Amino acid sequence: MNSLDVILGPIISEKSMTDAATGKYTFKVTLQSTKKQIKKAIEEQFKVNVVKVATITVKGEVQKTG
DSSP states (O other): OOHHHHEEEEOOSHHHHHHHHTTOOOEEEOTTOOHHHHHHHHHHHHOOOOOOOOOOOOOOOOOOOO
16 A cells, blocks of 8 residues: 555544644544554654554444434
8 A cells, every 4th residue: 555545534533632732633534544654654754753552443323314
């Protein structure tokens, strides 16, 4: 997988902005990407040294119709 295809974009929220002040950044990535691929993609795109990668899978909400 190409490193440009791994990162879909940043997540902008109050919590992510608070974490950014302490050096923790939040990105939306593809479901198929591994922690090693995420680390490599971040390091290549932003020219930084990644210390740790934490992932979480968030399921969408069910919408009621009718």
